[in-house]
Amino acid sequence: MPISKHYFATLTHEQLEQYRTDPDQPAGWYIYHIDLRNDGAIPSRTALMHLLLSLLMKRGLLLFSSPLPYHQEITKRMGFHQVEGATHFDFGPNLPSPTYLLDLRGERQRKYFDLLLQQVGVSLALSLPEGIFNFTSKEREVALLVMSTQSNAEIAESLNVTEAAIKKHLGRIYMKAEVRGKIQLLKKLMEATVR
CATH class of the missing domain: 1.10.10.10 (Winged helix-like DNA-binding domain superfamily/Winged helix DNA-binding domain)
Known part of the structure; x- marks a missing residue:
């Protein structure tokens, strides 16, 4: 809150139930960046990639919101989907900030990594030596x-x-x-x- 409220306002009662978990078992993570004026700077990009890669290893729902164009572009390239109706202006009146979602629950995480590896040309075929x-x-x-x-x-x-x-x-x-x-x-x- 307040930034995450825009996403949760788009959900039905049934969809909200997905987020009810034990306190020590989060349903997911909400990521947003503040105090970054230059999203083209290498330290900014490195920090974003480090954060995203560490969270991709965890199962759950990943939500991301940022007014910075590079952050928006990289999340889309990494397979996040924009959530309709969850764009907000909480970072400023001239800074539209869409919210993006990546669902890595259960088998979706393995499928996500399989697809990611295929996109970079890594073979996923398992094999055993003959005999x-x-x-x-x-x-x-x-x-x-x-x-x-x-x-x-x-x-x-x-x-x-x-x-x-x-x-x-x-x-x-x-x-x-x-x-x-x-x-x-x-x-x-x-x-x-x-x-």
Whole structure:
């Protein structure tokens, strides 16, 4: 308040409920910059990027409001969307300050980073060396999904099989890789792909 009130005034009662969390578990972060007269200055840009990058590592809703054109442009380039009806003039009568939102709740954070990496040309394809641990083709498929940190239920859904079938595959995979669980398997698979 007062700057964040413009965003919250655009929400319905149901949308406001998203923000009800335990005090030690914030629903998100509201970012705004004040006392910056030159958004073209390197220290200003560095401070903004440092702040945004640190918050991208946390899950939740990120809200941003600034009258500075560079700040507005960088947030749009980073995937923030302007919130309709939440532009305000609290920084001054000649300084329109739109509010931008980036939703990084749950799976959206992983998808956001996947998209970001694709945009800069980083391959996201996981792979395993041929013949690793003498896995069958189905076991390789399950092992790759384990590497993407999916749960048994998610793996089962991805492969259109039951969770019981995945547990059977994992049992054989653990035996072949000589590990006792997913964490050990993940570590061993990661080590094998780095060699």
